[in-house]
Amino acid sequence: MKEIEVELLKLIEKNANLKVEKIAKLMGKSIDEVSELLRDLEEKKAILGYSTLIDWAKVLDTEEVTAMVDVKVTPARGVGFDKVAERIYRFPEVKAVYLMSGAYDLSVSVKGKTMTEIGKFISEKLSALDSVLSTTTHFVLKRYKHDGIILHDDDDDDKRIVVSP
Amino acid sequence: MKTTSYISRQVENLKPSGIRRFFDLAAQMDDVISLGVGEPDFVTPWNFIEQSFHALEQGYTSYTENAGMIELREEISNYLSGSFQLDYDPNEQLVVTVGASQAIDLALRTVVEPGDEVIIVEPSFVAYVPIVSLAGGTPITIQTKAEDDFKLKPEQIEEAITPKTKAIMLCNPNNPTGTFLNKEELQQLAKVIEKHDLLVLSDEIYAELTYDDNYTSFPSIEKMKERTILISGFSKAFAMTGWRLGYAAGPADIIAAMVKIHQYTMMCAPTMAQHAALEAMKNGRQSVQEMTESYKQRRNFIVSSLNEIGLSCPNPGGAFYAFPSIKETGLSSAEFAEQLLQEEQVAVVPGEVFGSGGEGYVRCSYATSIKQLDEAMERMKRFVEKRL
Numbered sequence: 314m315k316e317i318e319v320e321l322l323k324l325i326e327k328n329a330n331l332k333v334e335k336i337a338k339l340m341g342k343s344i345d346e347v348s349e350l351l352r353d354l355e356e357k358k359a360i361l362g363y364s365t366l367i368d369w370a371k372v373l374d375t376e377e378v379t380a381m382v383d384v385k386v387t388p389a390r391g392v393g394f395d396k397v398a399e400r401i402y403r404f405p406e407v408k409a410v411y412l413m414s415g416a417y418d419l420s421v422s423v424k425g426k427t428m429t430e431i432g433k434f435i436s437e438k439l440s441a442l443d444s445v446l447s448t449t450t451h452f453v454l455k456r457y458k459h460d461g462i463i464l465h466d467d468d469d470d471d472k473r474i475v476v477s478p
Numbered sequence: 479m480k481t482t483s484y485i486s487r488q489v490e491n492l493k494p495s496g497i498r499r500f501f502d503l504a505a506q507m508d509d510v511i512s513l514g515v516g517e518p519d520f521v522t523p524w525n526f527i528e529q530s531f532h533a534l535e536q537g538y539t540s541y542t543e544n545a546g547m548i549e550l551r552e553e554i555s556n557y558l559s560g561s562f563q564l565d566y567d568p569n570e571q572l573v574v575t576v577g578a579s580q581a582i583d584l585a586l587r588t589v590v591e592p593g594d595e596v597i598i599v600e601p602s603f604v605a606y607v608p609i610v611s612l613a614g615g616t617p618i619t620i621q622t623k624a625e626d627d628f629k630l631k632p633e634q635i636e637e638a639i640t641p642k643t644k645a646i647m648l649c650n651p652n653n654p655t656g657t658f659l660n661k662e663e664l665q666q667l668a669k670v671i672e673k674h675d676l677l678v679l680s681d682e683i684y685a686e687l688t689y690d691d692n693y694t695s696f697p698s699i700e701k702m703k704e705r706t707i708l709i710s711g712f713s714k715a716f717a718m719t720g721w722r723l724g725y726a727a728g729p730a731d732i733i734a735a736m737v738k739i740h741q742y743t744m745m746c747a748p749t750m751a752q753h754a755a756l757e758a759m760k761n762g763r764q765s766v767q768e769m770t771e772s773y774k775q776r777r778n779f780i781v782s783s784l785n786e787i788g789l790s791c792p793n794p795g796g797a798f799y800a801f802p803s804i805k806e807t808g809l810s811s812a813e814f815a816e817q818l819l820q821e822e823q824v825a826v827v828p829g830e831v832f833g834s835g836g837e838g839y840v841r842c843s844y845a846t847s848i849k850q851l852d853e854a855m856e857r858m859k860r861f862v863e864k865r866l
Contacts, residue, residue: 320771338782339775339848475825476501476514478604478653 317342321350322359329363366462379408379424379453380431382439383417385446394418397444406434417449428452488612495604496831500815504825511854513842514825516653518717518798523765526718526754533753542749544741545733546574546725550752553759554725562685562695564703570730573737574747574755578683578711578724582647583609584736585679585707585726589645590615597638597646599630600833601801603653603681607833610647618643621835624803627792628655628835629663632670645677648696651684654832654841655801656777656794661694668699678706683724686715686766688796689774697727707732714797715766716758721751773798776844776851783855784842787862798845801829805838807865815840822857 320340325331331339337347354360370376386397394412401421402410409422421439425431431450440448456464482490504510545551551568558564566572575581582605590596590613598606600619610617620638622628635646648667651658659667671678680696697703711724726736740746777794784791784802791802804814811828818824829836844851 320775323771324775335779335848335852338779341778341782471512471519473512473515473517473519474501475504475510475512476497476827477516478495478497 318350318354318359321347322354325360325363329365366460368464375426377424377426378428378431379422379456380435381451381453382421382423382435383413383449383451384419384421384439385417385448386419386442387444387446388418389444397442400442400444401439404434404438406431406438492608492611495608497604497827500825500827500831503816504819507819507823510819510823510825511846511850511857512825513844513846513851513854514827515843515845516799517719517845518714518769519845519847520717520769522717522721522754523758523762525761525765526716526757529757530750530754534750538749538753540749542746542752544746545572545737546747547749547752547756550574550756550759551725553756554727557759558695558708558727562693563698564695564708564727566708566727567730571733572725572727573733573740574752575711575724575726575740576744576747577713577722578681578709579605580722580740580744581709581711581724581726581736582606582679582681583613584739585709585728585732586610586613586615587739588732588735589677589707591644593642594644595640595642596644597635597676598833599646599648599652601628601652601654601829601836601839602647602833603649604831604833606647606649615644616642619834621833622655622657623835624792624839628652628657628801629659630667632666635667635670635674639674639676643674643676645679646671647679647681649681649683650696651688651794651796653684653797654799654827654829654836656797656799658688658691658795660691661699664694664696664699668696668702671705672701676705678702680706680708682708682710683714684797685710687770687773687798689770689777690793690795693796704729712755712758715770716755716762717765717769718751718754718758721748721754723747723751723755773845776846776848779848780842780844780851780855783851784858787855787859788866789858789862798843800842800844801839802842803838804840807862809865811837811840818858818861822861824854824857824861 324336333344333347337344388394389396398410401407406423407421408424411420413420423431435448435450551572554572555566555568558566586609592614594615595618596610596615598617598619600621607617618638620634622630682695685693697706697708707726707728709726712718780800781791781793789802789804791800794800811830815826815828826840826842829839
């Protein structure tokens with residue numbers, strides 16, 4: 314990948330809301346050049362989407378519940394873990410699935426409105442899969458940092474003196 | 479008892495920094511977007527801070543060697559050789575100071591005798607002229623010109639030289655202009671410097687913050703190391719201004735003399751800051767690179783915005799300052815800065831405070847978030863449109 318693609322991606326990784334005009338100015342490129350780069354990166358699926366990081370706790374009365382579920386599975390002949398992983402990640406309740414080294418196989422992140430809702434999904438859907446041997450569920454109690462962003466960090470005021478040599 | 483008469487004539491005659499007056503004005507106002515800040519907007523990288531915590535927990539709260547911890551001097555020596563191809567003996571040719579400011583003070587006090595002339599290249603950092611005066615020397619200023627992109631020309635040094643000239647102070651990249659001198663340009667200066675047997679104080683605090691060309695450290699130029707005191711520090715590139723940590727490297731006899739003053743006046747640089755700097759030297763590259771990339775983007779942004787507004791601004795090669803001309807508005811740089819502050823609550827520093835040649839320009843620091851820069855440019859646009 315070219316250096317300028319990396320620079321562009323790093324910029325929008327930090328802030329997907331940056332307008333093309335501004336990106337062009339920051340990179341010292343023309344608007345056309347930046348638009349074309351973006352199109353290319355979207356086409357080759359280096360850019361998969363533009364999402365927004367939201368602190369739902371600030372808007373909704375009820376907090377969303379997240380659980381990290383450690384799942385032990387039986388891999389299938391020929392396709393290993395991929396087939397069972399797919400069976401799991403197709404559920405919309407599932408927000409992330411990773412194949413892990415160590416004590417269990419798949420790390421599954423599940424979101425729901427309540428603990429009961431998540432419990433129901435795990436017992437009725439996830440654990441009920443033939444290839445799933447066991448699950449251990451951990452509920453998230455507090456999010457401190459997510460995707461590199463520190464939450465509840467209101468202390469972002471400039472502590473520098475206004476004018477200095 | 480009236481104490482004014484007890485203040486030394488020399489100090490009494492020192493002009494207070496023009497920055498100070500402007501700071502007082504800006505500090506009283508709300509909602510100010512400041513482009514007047516001469517320091518990074520980044521907080522010190524966490525691993526440096528954490529290392530300092532660790533050192534304190536371990537009980538490193540006492541003095542260090544006068545010249546600074548030997549481990550730190552060794553790391554600085556490695557860094558200077560790795561990044562700038564310089565070879566300094568950590569035992570004899572390096573001293574760790576309280577900011578680069580103290581290194582400048584030590585260097586000037588070490589070499590200047592009454593009557594000696596020291597050449598200062600203006601517009602310049604506000605401290606050079608007063609420190610030369612305090613050291614008993616006579617500052618001789620050279621004015622770089624906008625049409626030369628504020629680059630010092632060798633013939634300008636020739637013109638300033640008298641039998642009393644002892645040293646020249648260089649700052650590359652320069653505060654406040656952001657001017658960057660490349661290897662060839664420095665080599666041209668070096669010829670005149672050698673011919674007239676001058677000592678060089680090379681302030682390279684912004685050396686890491688260059689955006690277009692490779693950096694050449696002045697002492698790495700042939701025959702210059704033996705006549706140069708290199709001054710640098712952690713404030714700018716490592717985002718460590720408040721830690722107050724810098725260093726000087728140079729000929730062993732000069733460094734030994736500087737350490738003599740240092741041991742009587744300062745004892746040593748703060749121990750906890752030295753520990754943070756040690757981490758910065760060992761594991762700070764990545765942070766410096768990321769910050770530099772971000773400054774470069776913001777440099778691109780502010781320079782093209784200023785030119786669009788109608789304030790002509792050459793592309794500064796380094797540091798984090800843009801130095802646009804405000805002559806088109808018909809205002810002096812002080813009027814421009816004051817009115818901009820009153821009307822639009824944007825603080826910039828009038829060029830005149832940086833000495834001769836600064837009039838007609840303002841210094842805009844772009845070490846501020848893109849969001850703030852964007853808003854500042856909108857406000858400046860409104861301000862300038864009314865006057866063009």
